Amino acid sequence: MRLLLLEDETDLAAILIKGLHESGFTVDHVTRLDAAEDALAVGSFDVAVLDRIVPDGDSIDLLKGRIAGFGCPVLLLTARDALQDKVDGLEAGADDYLLKPFHFDELLARLRALLRRPNTALGVRLVSGNLSFDTPTRTAEVGGSPLVLSRRELALLELLMRRMGRVVTKDVIESALYAFDDELGSNAIEVLVHRLRRKLVSAESSAAIHTLRGIGYMLDDAS
Template sequence: MRLLLVEDEAELARLVRANLTREGFAVDVAPTIDEARSATTTARYDVILLDLSMPDGDGLDLLASWRRAGDTTPVIAVTARDAIDERVQGLNSGADDYLGKPYAQSELVARIRALLRRPNGALGMRLKAGNLEYDASTSAVSVGGDSLPLPRRELTLLELLMRRVGQVVTRQTIENGLYGFDDDVDSNAMEASVSRLRKRLVSAGATVNIHTVRGVGYMLTADKPATALR
C-alpha cells in the first residue's frame, strides 16, 4: 500500500517515512503543496497524510481542491492546529480523520489502518486463491492453514496479485504499489521480487501460479499446484 506524506519539516518527514516503511507501506514525501499536487497526478495513493500549515499555502485549500475534483482518497489531517473549531473545519473540508501534533507513531499507524479497514478500504477483506489466504487486516498469509511469513515487498506484491486473481496486473501498477519515488530501485528489482515470491509459494505448497505476461505484467491463477517459473 502506498501513502503520500505532505510534510515540510524534513526531520519529522524522515522519521515518519522510516516508521511507516517498517510497517509495510511505500511512502512518498511532498514538502510543498505544489509537490503534493504533482504527486497525486502521477501516482495513486491509499491514504494521504496532510500537514495543514505548509510553506506555500494552506493544506485545507489543497484538500478542498482534491474533493472538488472528485478525489476520494482517504486523508488524515496531521497538524499542530488542534483547537476544536480547527478540527471541525478540517473534517468539514473533507478530511477523513484529524491528528494533532505531537503524536505517537503507533497512533498514526493505528489511524491509517482504521481508515483502510473501512468499507471499500484496502484492508477491508480476506483474500483467497486455491489454498492460499491473505488477511488484509492483519497482513497474515497462510497456505493450507499454515502461516507463511513474507518480507514487506513480497507481501505487497502478493496482495496486488491476489486482488486481481486471473487478471493481468501491469508492471506500472506493481511499481506504484511497491516503491516510493525516493526508493533506490534497480532495473530487475521487480523480477527479483516475483522470483523470490514464486519460490516461497512453491516451497509452502501453494496451489497457485504466478504467470509472466511479457511486456505487460504478471497474473496469479489458482488452477493447479504452483510450479517454479522463471
C-alpha cells in the same frame, strides 16, 4: 499500499516513514504543499497523510481542490486543537483529523480504518485456497504455516491477491510498490516476482503466479 506523506518536520517524517514502511506502505514523502499537489496529480495513492501547516501554505487549500483531482482518503495532521480548526479541516474534505503529538499506533489504526471504508482498498484477511494474507499484521501463511517474505514481497503478494484472477501489469506493480525516488533496475519487477513465485512453490501454495509475456502477471488458484 501507496501513501503520500506531507510533513516538513524532518525528525517526525523519518519516524513516520520508518513505521509506515514496516507496516507495509510504500511512502512518497514531500515537505511542501506544491510538491504534494504535483504528486497527487501524477501518482496513484491509496491514502494521503497531510500536515496542516507547511512552509508554503495550509493543506486545507489543497483539500478544497480534491474534487477536481484526487479521490484517495485523507488524514490531516495538525497541532491546532481548537474545535473550529477541526471543523474547518473536516468540512474542507479531510476524512480524519489527528492532533500532534500522537502515538504511531493510533495513526496506523486510523489509516487502516480509513482504508476499510466502502470503495477503498484495504480488507482484513485475503484468502485463496491454502494461501492467506492478514493485512493488519502483514503476515502470510500457506496451509496455516508462516510464509516468510520481505516487505516488498508481501506488498506484491497483497497486490496480486487483491486482483486474484486478473492480470496486473508491470506499470501497476511499479506504481504501487515503489516511491518516486526509489531506484529501480530494468529487471527489478521480474526479480521480485521470481522470488515470490519460488517461495510460493516451495511452501506448496495452491495459488501460483503466471506470467503473461509482454502483458503482466496473474495470481490464480489451482485448488
